[in-house]
Each structure stands twice: as C-alpha cells, then as structure tokens.
Amino acid sequence: MKWYEKDGELGDIAVSTRVRLARNLKDYPFPGRMSQQQENEVLHSVSSYLISSAGGTTFRFLELKNLDRITIGSLVERHLISPELAGKNGGGVVLSGDDSVSIMINEEDHLRIQSILSGLRLGQCLETVNRLDDLLDGNFKYAWSDQLGYLTHCPTNLGTGLRASLMLHLPAHTETGEIRRLLPNLGKLGFTVRGLYGEGTKASGSLYQLSNQMTLGLSEQEAIERLDEVVRSTIEREKNLRNVMMEKNPIFLEDRIWRAYGILSNARRISSGEAMKLISDIRMGVSIGILKDISISELNKLICNIQTNCIISAAGKPLTDVERDTERAELIRQALKPTN
C-alpha cells in the first residue's frame, strides 16, 4: 500500500505533508562541481549504506541514468523526485516500498531526505527524516558550520536545511477569490505558496503547496510548529468559506459537484487538466458530505495515477494523446464505480 492510499488527519483538505532535509557531504564539492567519479562515489556509498542499514524499511535504489523518460516523469508526478533531479544523469533516488520515504542523491545538494504522508502529519514526517538524518550522520561527515548550521548549495536552505510543505485542497479559496488574499498574507508570514509541482508551476485542481521559507534562526521544531499553525488556520478558513458557499447557493454547489461526478464517471476520454478540476469538485463534495461512498484516499490515488507519465508508465508502452486520455477516463471510471 502506497502512502497516498492511507488516510491522514484533516485529509479532506490537507492532501499530503512533506518534510525534507538538505544535506551535503563535507568531503565532496557540491553536486554541480563534482567529477563523474565523485558523483558515483556519493551515489553508491549513500545508497548502499541506506539499503544495508535501514532496519525495518525496505529500500530500493534507482539511478537516473538507467531510467527512461517516462519512468522519470512518473517519479516527478508522484513527488518522489524533483523536476531538477529528473535532468541529472549522475543522480539517483532511494525509495521505501510505500514511496513515503525518498532520498534524492546528487540533486542540488548531495542529499535530499524526504518523508511524505497523507493528511496533516508534520510531526511524523519530521521524525522520519530526523531518524534517517541520524542514521546517515553516523556514517558520513556532513558539511556544517557552527555559525550557519548545515551548509547547502542554495543560501535559502542554509541552517536547518529543512523545508516542510503541505499540499492543500482549497477550492472555496479559489472559487471565492480569497486565494488572492491568502497568498500575499502567507508571504508576509514567511511562507510560500506554489502549484502542484513546486516552484513556477500553476495550481491544478485547486491544489496548493504551502511551505516554510525560513531555515535560519528557527529550530526545526519551531519551523514545523509555525507551519502547522498556519495550515490549521487555513483549513479552518477553507471550511468557513465552503459553509458560506453552501449557505449562499446550495443548488449551485450541489449541481457543480454532481455534474463533476457525472462527467468523471461517464467520460470516455479526458485531459489531465479537466480531470484535475473535476476531481477537485468531487473531493470537495466528499468533504462536505454531498457525495457518499467515495473515499478521499481513492481520490488521492487517482490524482497520482492519472498524471500523464504515470499513465504511460502503467500501460508499459507508448500511447498517443487520445489513447492516454482514453486510458485516464477508464482509470477514473473504475475508481468511481459504486462498488468502490
């Protein structure tokens, strides 16, 4: 079972929590300046060590240079590697069986230790990355400065090297235009809001990534607590906005949600953009109790599986655009079948 198939706290609005640590090895130059031999040394020493010392967790190791374009694309779509690592031949990733742990090697930093879980679970994610951090720290020498903390390629990561982010589903913020007020407000508080696939990407299906921007001057624990607080108040606000929408014009909202359900459970081909938009409506419908018998985890799984590369990867063969859209529609119909 993958992480997104499990339920999490406030999971109807908090789609997923991710925490990652940026770490670099003291004895090597930053990834951009390493020789190929050095890249290989880091890649294999870190992955071997993780696989042999992980205890209960079963890890698998993927080297970017051995992967085809589609597999790489599907790893990006499932947030297991960053778009940046996707372009790096000398990179690799160590993944847990349920995809909840991913350690990228030779991305912008030597190590990006990530934990991802469904719902709002910052504490649990932090615990996981800290455990892995300790494990690696016991065997490798990290680049560290007493003054700056962990040294990273990009100064925005200096200090704790921590970035924590929440994927939030905010359809009522989007619908009411409230999102345009939320974004600058969160900016002032030191948080960043981005689209589904990180920096520079657009919000799809009213999904927004809210993350902490400050790694200096705050302890990991403090950074996490502040994010948790902001997330909870954003979720509260989203719920209020939904109630207002529902009180103001219940038929409008019900109609929109049922139509989304009607289209998704009947369409024979559908683009990723339209599907994301309609799944967003359905997700809200489940959350406010209009749609029964559909689980949030089923929808989370769907959001992963209907992305372009995931579909092609699952098909195991090249697909034309129409075939892909047909396959996507089929996946969605299966997922929404009443027996599910």
Add this chain to the structure above:
Amino acid sequence: MKWYEKDGELGDIAVSTRVRLARNLKDYPFPGRMSQQQENEVLHSVSSYLISSAGGTTFRFLELKNLDRITIGSLVERHLISPELAGKNGGGVVLSGDDSVSIMINEEDHLRIQSILSGLRLGQCLETVNRLDDLLDGNFKYAWSDQLGYLTHCPTNLGTGLRASLMLHLPAHTETGEIRRLLPNLGKLGFTVRGLYGEGTKASGSLYQLSNQMTLGLSEQEAIERLDEVVRSTIEREKNLRNVMMEKNPIFLEDRIWRAYGILSNARRISSGEAMKLISDIRMGVSIGILKDISISELNKLICNIQTNCIISAAGKPLTDVERDTERAELIRQALKPTN
C-alpha cells in the same frame, strides 16, 4: 397514454409526424374579420358538434379566454396549439385524450384540423384528419372554389389546405455541417425546414421540422408521398453521416454521448437549452446502440415535459428561474434512472 409515449416507425430519427388541414366556413368572414358574436358561434357550434359526434374519441374543449398564460404556453410547447392561436382570445381548441388530435378554432383559419403521432406516420395522420374533415364537412359548409380548392386566409394554404411536417432529429447533419447543404436543397424541392416551434424559431437539440410547402397543383396523397420520400432519404443520409462519424472517431462520439448521459443523470439544475442539447446527444446514443435501457419514447416525453411552461404547469404554482431549472433537472434524473 399520450401520443409521444408510443413508439413509431423510424422513431429514433423521426420524432413525430404532423398533418393538418386548413378549413374555413363559407357563411362566416375569415377569423380576423369576424365579430365577437360570430367568433362565439363558430367556436361553440364546431366544438359541440365534434364532442357529440366524435364516436369513439373523447374530446375536450378549451377556450383560450379561460386559460392562464402558463397553460397556454404549455399547449404551444406540446404543439397542440400554434403560437398564433395562443394570442387569440376568441380562439379555442378541441383535443383528444391522448393529445394526438387537435382542432384549433379561429386561428388564422376557422379550422385547423391536426393529427400528430410519433415516428414517421404520414398515412395514418392523413387518414385521421381526413376522417375529421369528412365529419365536419357533413355538418358545416366549407369555403370552396372549383378553381382554387379550399379557400384559406393565407394564399400558401389555398388548394388542399394541407400541411404535413416531420420533426426530425438530425445531430449528425448538424455536427458535420451537412445541414447547411440540406436546407437549400430541400427548399428547391419545395420543402421548408424550421426549428422546434415552427416559423422563425431556432433548431434546438438538432430537432428540425421538415414540411411541405405546396398546396396547389398536388393532391393530398401526392403531397404526402413526396414528403415521405424526402423524409426517408434524409433519415438514410443521417444514418450514413452517423456511421461516418462513428468510424472516423468513435471515441469522440462515445465520449460526447456518455458525458451527456453523465451530466443529465446528475445535474441539480439545468436550462432548457442545455438540456435539449444533451438529450439530443443521448437520443443519438440510443439510436446508434451506445446507450442501452433508455427508450426513445421516454426521451420524447422528456422533450415535452422539460419545456418551461410545461414545468410550471405541472408544478401548479409560480416558480423562480432557479426552481424551474432545479425541477427540470429532477425530471430528467427521474426519467434516466436505470430502473426506467
């Protein structure tokens, strides 16, 4: 059971057949020039005679001046009276129980004897109006000229006073643009094509009224036969166009039809225009075998029942626009329920 709840030949494309005769009484001026007393005389003598002499048929008589705006509107929507009669206080209509026979009194002519049936049934409609024509001819003196035949208010009806028309469902003609070629071609052959509610109205849901234009120089039988021939070839062409669409891009067509079904069976409010468009898609889906368990007669009934005045009339109370659209969506969902 109303006429539109019964199946008719080629009913998946030929929605309904209408035949009407225009007749005037020799001893009265044309309706526009009658005194109120004369209007009343015609109204009551004709309706009383019909009701008492109709044999097996049970007729009911409605006087326009006694009807409210909504009831009148719903009669127009069900093609039982013309938009023209709707505005005439001195008019009336005699209707059979299944609404398949309607005799308008004091419309443009003293009498408009109409028979309407589902499917392509020109012969049967002609037989019905001829029988009623004979019945009335036995009791009243028609305005008649040896040279011109039956005298009518409008010269286009002179002669046989016959107009026969078919309501055809031509989505493939519409989709492929072929309709723009069909229209002038039919015009050259002496036929007229109009929208759902006659002259000057737009085609809604790909429904077109094809009717004969010539009443002089052709016998009733000849006029009917020519129309039958043209209708059959138009239906054949429509079937071919559907096959071409299906061969060319089956997924496109299937997707459109299933989406229409998904929206109609889930929407919580819907305008008349959107509903007509989507019912058109479903109708084609039933016709080409993509949708099962939906009957054409159920769709015919729906086309009648979802018209604005019919909905308000059925509700028995004034409705806001939103209530009307909600009621329409409800009617459609009920009709499309799998048990139906």
